Amino acid sequence: xxxxLKELTHLISNCxxxxxxxxxxxxxxxxxxxxxxxxxxxxxxxxxxxxxKYYWNQIFFFDxxxxxxxxxxxxxxxxxxxxxxxxxxxxxxxxxxxxxQIEIPVKEVSDALSKDVSHRFxxxxxxxxxxxxxxxxxxxxxxxxxxxxxxxxxILFELINYRWAQKLEECNSSPRISKxxxxxxxxxxxxxxxxxxxxxxxxENPERNCFITGEKISDDESxxxxxxxxxxxxxxxxNLVLVxxxxxxxxxxxxxxxxxxxxxxxxxxxxxxxxxxxxxDKHIEELxxxxxxxxxxxxxxxxxx
Numbered sequence: 001x002x003x004x005l006k007e008l009t010h011l012i013s014n015c016x017x018x019x020x021x022x023x024x025x026x027x028x029x030x031x032x033x034x035x036x037x038x039x040x041x042x043x044x045x046x047x048x049x050x051x052x053k054y055y056w057n058q059i060f061f062f063d064x065x066x067x068x069x070x071x072x073x074x075x076x077x078x079x080x081x082x083x084x085x086x087x088x089x090x091x092x093x094x095x096x097x098x099x100x101q102i103e104i105p106v107k108e109v110s111d112a113l114s115k116d117v118s119h120r121f122x123x124x125x126x127x128x129x130x131x132x133x134x135x136x137x138x139x140x141x142x143x144x145x146x147x148x149x150x151x152x153x154x155i156l157f158e159l160i161n162y163r164w165a166q167k168l169e170e171c172n173s174s175p176r177i178s179k180x181x182x183x184x185x186x187x188x189x190x191x192x193x194x195x196x197x198x199x200x201x202x203x204e205n206p207e208r209n210c211f212i213t214g215e216k217i218s219d220d221e222s223x224x225x226x227x228x229x230x231x232x233x234x235x236x237x238x239n240l241v242l243v244x245x246x247x248x249x250x251x252x253x254x255x256x257x258x259x260x261x262x263x264x265x266x267x268x269x270x271x272x273x274x275x276x277x278x279x280x281d282k283h284i285e286e287l288x289x290x291x292x293x294x295x296x297x298x299x300x301x302x303x304x305x
Contacts, residue, residue: 002148004131004144004145004148005148005152007129007130007131008129008131008148008149008156009155009156009159010124010129011121011122011124011129011131012026012156012159012160012163013159013163014124015121015123015124016124017163017167018067018068019066019067019068019074019167020066020067020074020164020167020168021066021074021076021116021117022117022120022121023160023161023163023164023167024051024054024055024076024164025047025051025113025117025118025121026121026156026160027050027054027157027160027161027164027185028047028050028051028054029042029047029132029141029143029149030149030153030156030157030160031050032046032047032050033143033146033149033150033153034149034150034153037150039146040142040143040146041140041141041142041143042140042141042142042143043139043140044110044113044114044118044139044140044141045106045107045110045139047110047113048104048106048109048110048113049099049104049106051076051109051113052076052079052080052083052095052104052109053095053096053099054184054185055076055077055080056080056083056084056095057094057095057184057187057189058180058181058184059077059080059081059084060084060089060092060093060095061092061180061183061184061189061230062174062180062184062230062231062233063230064168064171064172064174064177064180065168065171065172066167066168066171067171068170068171070171074112074116075108075112075116076109076112076113079105079108079109079112083102083104083105087101087102092189092230094187094189096187110139113139114136114139118134118136118141119134119136122134130144131143131144132144157185161178161181161182161185162178164181165177165178165181168181173302173303174231174302174303175231175232175233175234175299175302176232176233176234179233180233183233191229191235192235194223194235194240195223197223197235197237197240197283198223200237200271200275200283201223201240201241201242202242203271203274203275204267204270204271204274205241205242208221208242209242210242210243210244210247211224211226211241211242211243211260211263211264211267212224212241212243212244212247212260213243213244213247215244217242217243217244220244220245220246221242221243221244221245222242222243222244222245223240223241223242223243224240224241224242224243225239225240226239226240226241226256226260226261226264226296227239227255227256227296227299227300227303228254228255228303231299231302231303232299236283236286236290237271237283237284237286237287238264238268238286238287238290238291238295238296239264239290239296239299241264241267255300255303255304256300258300261296261297261300264296265296265297268287268290268291268296269291271287272284272287272288272291275287
């Protein structure tokens with residue numbers, strides 16, 4: 001293996017991590033070098049928007065804590081959270097779709113990278129690694145072998161995401177964290193087409209009554225996740241119900257009450273009885289598994305954080 005690549009991957013794999021700063025830093029450097037083919041020296045102001053983007057997507061869509069203490073988030077995460085709050089969006093939106101409407105506080109992020117990340121990334125214990133020359137005063141790094149980053153970027157991104165997910169698992173009870181990290185990295189945060197679940201939901205609820213209000217649904221039918229999609233990052237029959245669009249909008253991403261959870265558990269038992277004679281498929285098997293393993297209750301407790 002190329003000696004420089006060996007040191008770089010060893011550093012990413014084994015560096016101490018109080019929070020996810022080092023992985024956001026490593027990913028930003030890699031992405032910048034891939035998109036700027038001739039670059040070798042990088043100013044922190046050029047890395048700041050990339051770091052901001054990563055945290056925007058992870059915080060806005062999945063509310064993932066980036067450090068063990070949720071009451072004291074890393075400075076950059078608080079900067080991003082402040083900007084998210086300013087947008088007052090009812091639904092999360094990918095950073096790439098809104099970046100032209102945001103004035104990123106580049107200097108604030110750049111200052112935090114200089115103070116908390118740039119020099120610490122290079123060390124494991126007392127040993128320093130020669131990945132780049134650092135000018136903290138000038139907020140600039142000079143990559144010693146930038147072509148290694150470019151040539152092996154796919155491997156580096158996977159390794160960075162793996163370590164990022166590892167740290168997030170220490171700080172969050174959220175499921176599918178590795179999938180969420182990959183999704184925010186690649187901009188692949190998409191909700192599935194829920195219309196395929198209608199035949200099952202109509203079977204259990206032929207009158208088309210709203211799961212939340214109990215009122216009959218007329219022409220404003222919607223399919224909703226009882227436990228928020230942003231927590232599960234998955235579309236599962238055991239968590240989907242028919243609702244009125246107005247009730248769905250007012251519910252937003254709020255954690256459901258225990259009353260709704262009990263109602264969902266009862267609905268799932270009833271639905272399983274109704275489809276017992278049907279040819280087994282993925283959704284039916286997942287429903288059985290959810291009941292057997294008490295997924296509704298376990299995930300509901302988990303999403304309280």
